[in-house]
Amino acid sequence: MTVPQHSDTGEPKTGVQKTGEPLLSVRDLVQEFTVRERGGAKAGVVQAVSGVSFDVMPGETLGIVGETGSGKSTLARAILQAPRPKSGSVVFRGTELTKLRGGKLLQARRHMQFVFQDPFGSLDPKWKVRSIVEEPLVAYRVGNRAARRKRVDELLDLVGLDPSRYAKRHPRELSGGQAQRVAIARAVALEPSLLICDEAVSSLDVLIQAQVLNLFERLRTELGLSYLFIAHDLALVKQVSDRVTVMYLGKLCEAGPGESVYRQPLHPYTRALLDSIPSTEPGGARASATIKGEPPSPINPPSGCRFRTRCPRATDLCAEQEPMARELATTGHVVACHFPLTEPAPAAAAGNGTAVQPATAQTTTGQPTTTASKAVS
């Protein structure tokens, strides 16, 4: 599990669920953008990602959930070094990417591919499907023409598109779901070990979305892929992920095994996200807006805990001191909050919204929740 911490080693201490070296290891990643006024005077710095750390183990899917402005997409791009992060480290398959340039970076990135939200935006409208899927093979000089042709047919088959019907089409002749399959075929062409999906199914209708999610699941087992699955939809992320990370305004709020984060959310923000989801489940509570307002600007984020301006449990401490991520309750479940939901609400809570009840849910092991906090920081 990933514990962004201030230890000297920079190694996660606990909760690693799969043994061995992480496939991707991100430490204290910071990405900032300077906003300029007309004329070039510096107007402010957007603190898009502020010190995020996590690991992705081989064969694992790590989900990242967050709303607009949480920095989840910026994070994905910073891992790709496009643009390069301001500081921090990104180690992929044992190689530090932030120090690489040019051809070396390209080679290192070969095993890390992207699938974006809008398939039509990421497919060249003038190209045929065959050329689109073949392009990475050409770029990395894989095989001769005949071998590449065979490989493209295999890839289209793999994503459930009949090559004889679809290889000669242009993107405009495809539906959204088909176009996303083409984007996925292209992404897996070079046999990557990590696929970064940024809202990859968000624009699809629900039945098509289920088809693509199942495809991701099949590729995971057939190709041994790991995923970094980024989306705003908590239920969607939980469906595909071994572990879930919740981000708010460029920082990590909570991370842990999906089941644990959902059954026993520790951060008031995670609780609010869960409460906001309209559910069709029998007995599912009606969605409710438990937090007010909208995220503040990342140009001047609030001091201390960035969620405190909307948090029903916030006190003066939350404004003064930034909460460190610490492990609570279940192994590998970390939260960055002074007053996590395992504890009663602080008496001096500012009461920004409706009171959030402490979680009374039980942990996945069935043990009653205790405040057995094992602070790691």
Add this chain to the structure above:
Amino acid sequence: MSEALLDVEDLRVAFAVGGREVRAVDGVSFTVSPGDTLAIIGESGSGKTVSCRALMGLLPTGTHISGSARLRGSELIGLSDSELRRYRGSDMAMVFQDPARSLNPTIRVGEQIAEAIRTHHKVSKREANTQAVELLRLVRIPAAERRFHEYPHQLSGGMRQRVMIAIALACRPKLLFADEATTALDVTTQAQIMELLLELQQELDMALIMISHDLGLAASYADEVIVMYAGKIVEQAPAAQLFGVGGAVRMRYTRALLDAIPHLERPAHTQLPIVSGRPPDPTALPPGCSFAPRCRYAEDDCRDKMPALAEHAPGHRWACWHPCEEGGAA
């Protein structure tokens, strides 16, 4: 029902695309009572948006609309644009998905609201401005006087959608269409906007028609739910009869939609029950049930004959030859 606010009967909308007729809406009937919340659910191309735009008179010329739609007894279908304008805004209004594109980026939001007021009422500019500030307060925008003078780009997505709602409510309509009004918003903002809409609905005694792809939204907020597929209503029932404890979805397509939604209850990495293929080509609809080509339970009768939408249980209409068993999952 004589007291219906909106009574739609056999609404049909057809376009000509490349010389072929597209039947976007194919015989849709429903009623909305004053103060009700109706959700119309469907995927892209199901005809949910086109139905409502037909009622609002917002479809391009050359669209062939037939059937009947009576708003408080007055027929809307067949009216000219200028005649419809009397109803639009004052009796019925619409909020769209993308507030960024619906607002004029070069005009202060308060003035845009005031303009909507002055379009329908002969009031002075000053009076319209005062009303605009009140509307901003009505949609719970903090510091309304200050926000009045701001431009759309200075507002967040949620705030812009509140401004759009303020404009829609400028003439206190009796019926509000919300076309994917919260789809582009974050989930916590969506919950806030939905709660705002329901509160306003109570305050103004207004009926609400939510158009959405999200069954969860319908389950959470609507009184009555209509599910559309390929231009037709395939199932309709009170939300409580479809979802929740004791709820039962009967039409196979609705079931498939429900099953395809990722649930928090489901363990990670489980395969979702999927429906192959995609909705039929609207220019070449199959002779039988439109969903039959994708339905696992389709038999010969489904492919030969279109099942009629009929009330099989009190208040519950569905169009299916082989519906799901009572009590849920197929």
